[in-house]
Amino acid sequence: MSLSDTFKGLTKSAHAVSGLGERIGDLPRVSRWSLIALFIFSLYLMPWWPEVPVLGWLVDTPGTSFEGVITDKVVIYVLVALGLNVVVGLAGLLDLGYVGFYAIGAYVVGILSSQHANLPWLVCVPIAVIVSMIAGVILGTPTLRLRGDYLAIVTLGFGEIIRISANNADWLGGSRGISKIAKPPNIGPLKFGVLDAKPYFFLGLTVIIITVFFLRRLENSRVGRAWNAVREDEDAAELMGVPTFKFKLWAFAIGAAIGGLAGTLYAGKVRFINPSNFPLQLSILFIAAVVLGGTGNMWGAVIGGAVVGWMPERFRGFADKRVFVFGVALVLVMVFRPQGLIPRKIRKERWLANWKQRESEGGEVARG
Amino acid sequence: MKSLATPSTPTRSIYRTFWDLTVTGIALGAIYALVALGYTLVYGVLRLINFAHSEIFMVGTFATLITATNFLGIPLLEAGNYPYRTGFTLVAILLACIVGGMVVSGAGAVLLERVAYRPLRGSGEHVGAVVLAFASAFTASLVFTETTRTNVIIGLIGTAPLAVLYLRIFRRGRQAPRLAFLISAIGASTAIAEAVAIWSPRDREQYQTPRVLEKKVLFEFLGTEVRIDYVLVIVGALLMMTALVLFVNRTRLGRGVRAVAQDVETAKILGVNVDFVILITFLLGGVMAGAAAMMFTLVYDQTRFNIGFLLGVKSFTAAVLGGIGNLRGALLGGLVLGLGENYGAAIFGGQWKDVIAFVLLLVVLMFRPTGILGESLAKARV
Structure with a gap:
């Protein structure tokens, strides 16, 4: 078997993975849901993954605690990638300043729970999300009247x-930043302390699952279809009566809200933020996460975020060379x-196939 | 990038130092403009933000440093003084440095195109395959061993088989989506900056460049003393830009560049070698960045592995400000940005400098969505 055959094999298996959703979708309802439940359960067991023989060697991060990596990096990056995917992947708007919304989320929590008030974390979160959303609209x-690369540089400036x-x-803490930020409240046995990172991970994972569910609904709704249209051809969409500006603004606002949410999680975990936590390079890393996974594909964003968050830590063994790698x-x-690790193409083909099938059956097509 | 800040004038003293700020602003703007030309040329031809262009600039500053210290043997200090040179020697040194920067940056830009962009355009070839093969084998070996010599050997061993494999994949000739180019550019940019940070003798530290030019006051202009290095930068940048505009407007190759910028398919049909034109475009951008790099070291006497990033972002801002794809726009955008930043920093305080640059961009784009002069490399109104 030659090297190129190996490569072909790898590509094929990647395609098989991305077709997995389809196969699960074909299963009977009971087994489908139990499979999904099992999958989610195994995700909740992630802090113990390093103890599993082969998997452990693969994922464990030498030099840093795996728990810390998955709570501080992976969870945050996945959530951010999900939000940015709405903007870049679904609506096709290149946003290079996404770190700005992430920072706003974190700073609102910081200001309201430590710097200028003493509100509990749980009260700060919705406020922070709304403020980020407003920032997105502003x-x-x-x-958003600008196109393509002009938008990219302007958003970069925003960040x-x-x-x-x-x-x-100074009102925002200046370069010293804000310390003593409120932590999430204890829920039953989950004690959000300093030493144990697991509760934060469970919280983050839950937030991600809710976000994924919410975004899935959104993607398959009228809004999602409008985004598709705007991304593929803005002029055509406008001509067909899609209010492109409105939907682009929605994409921006929803993306910003999720970015802000990620920021609140981050602030609640590290409890100390300063401006150097939010450099421009982070924005670029976020974009890399989305595109690496497969632009416009939610699972791609999840994988991309996880890889970008985890990979540099996995290879901490060669400390300062990991960024180069x-x-x-x-x-x-x-x-x-x-097209990214999990391309969208397959999903699009499937959608087209469904559409053609429905059309040939004479049903109502693409109405609404 | 702290060093790029305006001279340490007290805040709100803009009236007293207006002409001072103007001179330094124009000099800074000229450097922005030279780098912006690289962004604008590539964007005009490929509709691609060449994110790694900033690192081409950074590599250029290191090339001038190496030319001065290693090839010409100029020390940083001579008996406690700066190694000032005068007359013919000085001119020869400056020319050698600028040529060094231009050659290395130009070559770097061409290599970058072949490695990180051409395979994505679906016309990857052996140079890209070999470099990528070496880079991937070398990088993979980092996981197992940290001795640089072993890494290089493993990289060399892996090059041949991997290059063959990569060439095969390249033959499929698929065009990648636009975002993929951006990420590839970001990856290349990170890799270049980190490679310099890791494998240069002083790692991530700052490097001083030998100060061969004594920064004397050349003449007085409206009560402001104009230093010789600023004059050299402004004159040099104008000369480079004139040469570039003449090249694009008057020569056969320049016509090819404009043709590809207008319509790739038609240009191809009419017999323009598109890949060659793209290569020339990157070469021109790289040469301009190399010249800018030498001028940067002339004024600021230092360099570092990460100086490219912010300067690149600013230069790209300048290109967009003037109208991306437009050569005169790059010049105008660079000057407007350099001056605006300087004046703004004097009014609001130096720490707001970068904010001013981006707010300026935002304001301009609100009223002129395609920049001050509009996009026009394609329309050949250069």
Whole structure:
């Protein structure tokens, strides 16, 4: 077997993985739901994964605690990638300043629970999400009339403006940042302390699952279809009566809200934030997560976020070379799998097939 | 990038130092403009944000440093003084440095195109395959051993079989989606900056460049002393830009560049070698970045592995400000950004400098959504 055959095999198995959802969808309802439940349960067991023989060697992060990595990095990156996927993947708007919303979420929690008030974390979260959403609308209203790369550079500027403003304004803690941020409240046996990272992980995972569920509904709704139309051809969509600006703004706002939510989780976990936690490079890392996984595919975003969060820690063994490895890996993945690890194409084909089938059956097609 | 800040003037003293700020602003703007030309050229031809262009600039600063210290043997300090040179020697050194920067940056840009972009366009070939093969074998070996020599050997051994494999995959010739180019650019940018940070002698530390030019006041202009290095930067940048505009407007190859910028398919049908034109475009951008790099070291006397990032972002901002794809726009955008930043920093305080740059961009784009002069490399109004 030659090397290229191996590569073909790998590609095929990747395709098989992405077709997995379809196969599960074909199963009877009971077995389907029990499979999903089993899968989710195994995700909740993630903090114990390093103790499983083969899997453990694969995933464990030398030098840092695996629990810490999955709560501080993986959960946050996955959530952020999910939110950014709405903006970049579904609506096709290149946002290079997503870290701004993430920072806003974290700072609102910081301000309300420590810097200027003493509200509990749980009260801060909805406020932070709403504030990030408003920030998304404020940024979106003037800039969404711009196209493509102009939008990219303007959003990039936005991310930088947020960080520098936080750095310069004493009201926001300046460069010292905000400390003693409130932590999430204890729920029964889950005690959110300093030493044990597991409760934070369970909380983050739950938030992710809820977000995934919410986004799935959204993707298959009228809004999701409008985003599809805007992404594929904005002029055509506008011509067909899709209010493109409104839907682009919605994408921005929802993306911003999820970014802010990730920020609140981060602030609640680390309990100390300063502007250097939100550099411009982080925005770029977020974009990399989305595209690496497969733009526009939610599972792709999940995988991409997890890989980007976890990979540099897995290879901490060669401490300062891991960023270099990450850069080379990005180029290689894009050269050989430009559609990302789990491309959207397959889903699109399936959708088209369904559509054609319904059309031939004479049913109502694509109405609404 | 702290060093790029305006001279340490007290806040709100803009009236007293207006002309001072103007001179430094124009010099800074000229450097932005030169780097912005690289973004604009590539964008005009490929509709691609060449995110790794900033690292081409960074590599250029290191090339000038190496030319000065290693090839010409100029020490950082001579008996406690700066190694000032005068007359013909000085001119020769400066020319050698700028040529060094231009050659290395130009070559770097061409290599970057072949490795990180061309395979994505579906026309990858042996150079890209070999470099990628070496890079992947080398990187993979990092997982197992940390001795650089072993890594290089493993990289070399892996190059041949992997290159053959990669070439085979390249032959499929698939065009990647636009976002893939951006991520590939980001990856290349990270890899280049980190490679310099890891494998240069002083790692992530700052490097001083030898100060061969004594920064004397050349003349007084409206009560402001104009230093010689600023004059050199402004004149040099203008010369480079004129040469570039003449090249794009007047030569046969320049016509090819404009043709591809207008319509790739038609240009191909009419017999333009598109891949060659793209290569020339990257080369031109790289050469301009190399010149900018030398001028940067002339003014600031230092470099570091991460100086590219912020300067690149600013230069791209300048390109967009002027109208991306438009050569004159890059010049105008660079100057507007350099001046705006300087004046703004004087009014609001140096710490708001970067915010001012982006707010300026936002305001301009609100009223002129395609930049001050609009996109026009395609329309050949260069």
